[in-house]
Amino acid sequence: MAAELWAEFADPLLLERAIPRLRSLGARRFDAHVPFDWPALAVALGLKRPRLLPRAVFVAAAVGALFAVTLIWWTAARSYPLNVGGRPLDSLPTDIPIAFETAVLFSASTAFVLGLGLGGMPRLHQKRDVLPNFTRVSIDRFWVGVLDAPANAAAFEHAFREAGALRVVTLNPEQRP
Amino acid sequence: MTQEAAYLSTVPVRPAGGLQERELLLTAANDQALTDELLGKIFHPPPWLDRSIVITGLLSLSLFGAIAYTLTTGIGTWGVTIPVAWGFAITNFVWWIGIGHAGTFISAFLLLLEQKWRVSINRFAEAMTLFALMQAAVFPLLHLGRAWFFYWLVPYPNEMHIWPQFRSSLTWDVAAVSTYFTVSLLFWYFGLIPDLAAARDRAPERWRRRAYGVFALGWSGSASDWHRHRISYGLLAGIAAPLVISVHSVVSMDFSIGILPGWHSTIFPPYFVAGAIYSGFALVLTLLIPVRRLYRLEHVVTTAHLEKMAIMLMITGLIVTYAYGVETYLAWLGGDPFEMNNALHVRPLGRYAFLTWVVVFCNCVAPQSLWLRFVRRSPLALFVLSLVIQLGMWLERFVLIVSSQSADFLPSATHGFVPSAIDYALLGGTLCFFCFLFLLFLRFVPFIPISELKALRLELRRGMHGS
Numbered sequence: 001m002a003a004e005l006w007a008e009f010a011d012p013l014l015l016e017r018a019i020p021r022l023r024s025l026g027a028r029r030f031d032a033h034v035p036f037d038w039p040a041l042a043v044a045l046g047l048k049r050p051r052l053l054p055r056a057v058f059v060a061a062a063v064g065a066l067f068a069v070t071l072i073w074w075t076a077a078r079s080y081p082l083n084v085g086g087r088p089l090d091s092l093p094t095d096i097p098i099a100f101e102t103a104v105l106f107s108a109s110t111a112f113v114l115g116l117g118l119g120g121m122p123r124l125h126q127k128r129d130v131l132p133n134f135t136r137v138s139i140d141r142f143w144v145g146v147l148d149a150p151a152n153a154a155a156f157e158h159a160f161r162e163a164g165a166l167r168v169v170t171l172n173p174e175q176r177p
Numbered sequence: 178m179t180q181e182a183a184y185l186s187t188v189p190v191r192p193a194g195g196l197q198e199r200e201l202l203l204t205a206a207n208d209q210a211l212t213d214e215l216l217g218k219i220f221h222p223p224p225w226l227d228r229s230i231v232i233t234g235l236l237s238l239s240l241f242g243a244i245a246y247t248l249t250t251g252i253g254t255w256g257v258t259i260p261v262a263w264g265f266a267i268t269n270f271v272w273w274i275g276i277g278h279a280g281t282f283i284s285a286f287l288l289l290l291e292q293k294w295r296v297s298i299n300r301f302a303e304a305m306t307l308f309a310l311m312q313a314a315v316f317p318l319l320h321l322g323r324a325w326f327f328y329w330l331v332p333y334p335n336e337m338h339i340w341p342q343f344r345s346s347l348t349w350d351v352a353a354v355s356t357y358f359t360v361s362l363l364f365w366y367f368g369l370i371p372d373l374a375a376a377r378d379r380a381p382e383r384w385r386r387r388a389y390g391v392f393a394l395g396w397s398g399s400a401s402d403w404h405r406h407r408i409s410y411g412l413l414a415g416i417a418a419p420l421v422i423s424v425h426s427v428v429s430m431d432f433s434i435g436i437l438p439g440w441h442s443t444i445f446p447p448y449f450v451a452g453a454i455y456s457g458f459a460l461v462l463t464l465l466i467p468v469r470r471l472y473r474l475e476h477v478v479t480t481a482h483l484e485k486m487a488i489m490l491m492i493t494g495l496i497v498t499y500a501y502g503v504e505t506y507l508a509w510l511g512g513d514p515f516e517m518n519n520a521l522h523v524r525p526l527g528r529y530a531f532l533t534w535v536v537v538f539c540n541c542v543a544p545q546s547l548w549l550r551f552v553r554r555s556p557l558a559l560f561v562l563s564l565v566i567q568l569g570m571w572l573e574r575f576v577l578i579v580s581s582q583s584a585d586f587l588p589s590a591t592h593g594f595v596p597s598a599i600d601y602a603l604l605g606g607t608l609c610f611f612c613f614l615f616l617l618f619l620r621f622v623p624f625i626p627i628s629e630l631k632a633l634r635l636e637l638r639r640g641m642h643g644s
Binding site: 032041042045049053054057061071075076079082087094095097104107109111114115116118119121123124135137138139 | 207208209212213332338339340341342343344346348349352353356359360363364367370371374375377378379394395396397398399400401402403404405406407408409410412413416417419420423427430628629631632635636638639
């Protein structure tokens with residue numbers, strides 16, 4: 001496992017400009033910890049759109065709707081058929097509101113659980129324990145790390161400092177959480 | 178020169194379309210100062226806040242007293258009787274549910290439409306949604322009569338093999354309202370997590386750091402977390418947007434699937450949804466304007482925000498006015514004598530005529546003042562107008578619900594509705610309880626989305642410097 005090289009910036013625009021420089025020096029795998037989200041960051045880091053999440057949400061919606069329609073049909077037409085004024089025991093139009101709501105409930109719950117869970121949340125241990133002054137990352141500090149810092153880490157460090165990093169920290173494998 | 182104008186004069190103007198955007202954040206503070214200022218509102222609350230929480234908490238006891246009395250004695254303690262079996266309770270239910278809609282509208286629709294002015298106010302409006310839904314849920318539960326059997330509305334396996342009647346709109350309400358509350362809560366909490374992490378990292382006391390730390394779920398602000406957060410948040414917004422439309426549509430079906438004159442109309446779903454967003458925006462303004470003033474947030478919730486909301490109020494008000502017209506026109510066009518009697522005689526000239534015209538004034542006439550720019554930008558005028566509109570929307574539901582039942586098909590069934598003291602206690606109690614919950618929210622939760630505001634600041638910086 002390679003060492004990681006992390007740099008702290010006070011300005012997101014400086015961080016954004018640092019990444020292409022590092023990339024030109026051979027860095028391939030990046031991570032960052034930042035106080036807020038802005039679309040250019042994901043582009044600079046080369047983050048791909050997660051494929052599982054939207055698909056899982058769609059499947060959950062379909063399962064929810066199917067579950068509701070099946071439940072209504074089984075309870076109203078099979079388990080305890082009750083004739084109310086000669087109306088059909090089960091009809092799709094009257095199933096629509098509940099099927100829709102169940103689809104929404106299932107899909108939203110899935111988006112919530114996977115949105116957090118795929119990243120390993122809830123978590124108790126994080127980089128805050130090893131990077132200095134890391135608590136300011138939720139306030140106004142922007143950390144970017146090269147995860148595959150090879151032997152020429154000195155060049156990376158120089159590039160970071162040239163780009164305006166406040167400090168550069170090397171994390172050895174045994175230091176990482 | 179006002180503080181706002183003084184700041185604007187120092188900020189460079191974007192070449193195209195920048196004027197409106199730069200008005201959304203009127204501060205030169207850096208990220209740290211902005212975070213500290215906004216978190217300081219909850220770490221060092223103003224002295225009036227705790228007193229207000231105690232007072233509204235005590236006043237909320239009227240709600241719990243009225244609920245206890247209703248549960249132990251029965252809903253005969255209310256003013257409802259035959260033919261007016263739905264009185265204050267269902268009026269309050271529809272009104273409170275409707276109010277919640279603006280919160281989800283601001284969070285979901287405006288997010289999908291990439292409207293930046295939602296940023297400062299969305300959390301506020303979402304909290305309002307949650308608390309309004311809590312008030313709304315009280316009424317149908319009590320209206321069941323034997324509220325302790327509410328779980329019969331949920332399909333759970335039981336030894337009698339008896340299931341809820343899914344052809345009844347009551348079960349649709351249960352599904353719609355419980356789903357709406359759950360999704361609103363998830364949406365609100367999901368957006369809150371980064372700010373809870375900021376509160377965790379900045380809180381002065383250990384107990385606060387621990388409490389916010391638990392609710393922040395170990396958020397570390399990693400780029401992949403943010404990336405996933407943005408996509409999930411967008412998905413939740415996409416899911417919540419049709420949900421907003423569906424919930425009040427389902428509520429409106431409680432009426433439109435009935436055969437009473439004045440209720441049996443296909444216009445109800447869009448009519449109810451527009452009315453819901455209308456009353457919701459009015460309540461956002463009612464809450465936002467005093468909070469903005471008391472917390473000195475004029476640089477974060479700016480006049481531009483108020484103006485945008487005023488425009489929304491005007492648009493939804495026009496839709497509601499149009500719906501009133503169409504409702505009356507369709508009753509006449511349909512030729513059904515009972516519908517015509519309701520629309521052309523009972524409402525404008527009958528027992529509740531005064532209230533009907535108050536509704537028309539509050540919901541259709543008064544908002545026309547919003548055509549004037551100085552009204553749209555005046556906090557005082559908007560505050561007064563928002564109260565007028567809420568009164569109008571509550572009375573609209575009251576007239577709709579009560580007038581149709583009080584004069585339906587038979588002259589012998591004509592009977593008015595007189596609310597009881599318990600009815601008033603429940604209405605007043607829910608208002609106090611809502612305020613109590615809202616003040617607690619202001620006391621403990623970062624009520625301005627700090628991380629989103631910082632992102633907006635970066636975007637404005639980038640735009641201004643052309644980078």
